[in-house]
Amino acid sequence: MKIGFIGLGIMGKPMVKNLLKAGHEILVFDIVQSHVDSVLEFGAKEASSPAEVAKECGLVITMLPNSPHVKTVVLGENGVLEGAKEGMILIDMSSIAPQASQEIAKACAEKRVKMLDAPVSGGEPKAVDGTLSIMVGGDKDLFERVKDILLTMGSSAVYCGKVGAGNTTKLANQVIVAANIAALSEALMLAKKSGVDPNLVFDAIQGGLAGSTVMNAKAPMMLSGNYQPGFKIDLHIKDLNNAIETGHTVGSPLPLTAAVMEMMINLRADGLGQEDHSAISKYYEKLTGSTIR
Secondary structure, eight states: OEEEEEOOSTTHHHHHHHHHHTTOEEEEEOSSHHHHHHHHTTTOEEOSSHHHHHHHOSEEEEOOSSHHHHHHHHHSTTOHHHHOOTTOEEEEOSOOOHHHHHHHHHHHHHTTOEEEEOOEESHHHHHHHTOEEEEEESOHHHHHHHHHHHTTTEEEEEEEESTTHHHHHHHHHHHHHHHHHHHHHHHHHHHHHTTOOHHHHHHHHTTSTTOOHHHHHHHHHHHHTOOOOSSBHHHHHHHHHHHHHHHHHHTOOOHHHHHHHHHHHHHHHTTOTTSBGGGGHHHHHHHHTOOOO
16 A cells, blocks of 8 residues: 655654555655655655645555644645545554644645544554554545554554543543653662662562663663663653643642643753653652762
8 A cells, every 4th residue: 555654854754764665656755855865765755745645545644743733734835645646545553632633634624635643652663663653543444444554554553432532532641651751760778878779679579560661772772871762751752742732721739740841841951851751750859969870
């Protein structure tokens, strides 16, 4: 199947490669030429604009940083809707505000384009090995039609409800991940300051009730001082900001989320926004003058 893919960043590139491995013909667009070049060598073809991608493909996937980027690519000049034919399917796999997904879906419907919001969780490692968790909002029958394609990029694709439900689910995921990383950082620093080896604490508790996928992924990074991004602090700030704005809109308080976001903003002010979100541990290192590793 010929699929258009727009957005070839840290997540988009490996997702395209997995689609290519599955035998799909992929037409790509990105404003950064080096990103495009990195997938052309694997067999992707290049388009000159989002409109051209939509004109040539019956299914278009977008994987972009935030709501304004998706709106520009889909609704703007030379955007997806400018080139789209009636019946085209748009799957936005970006992590954006649910309200933005609903706004974009409404514009798509006016052009008789069908849309799903399908953000992902798992970061770059799971994008590379094709085991992302995909959360989908939109028409359920449409979801069933494209589920097999989604599963070339992920190990699970779960229908969550109407358009915007995918991104609401992703925001819930990001709230839980952020709070887990902050609690993990706090706990490992407690161990270190108490004279107990944090490595041994991790070994002792990872199989118990406190154990989690977050702990297994992030504790080794904190303990080794490796903060190469699988998911950047800057991007997590974006997600938590969307969560807080959504919470304000629907009347759901998010005090823990706000506290962790302030930690991340402090780290960004220290020039750490491009590091992995496991670098929340550096916030506690800054407060205590000690290192976890």
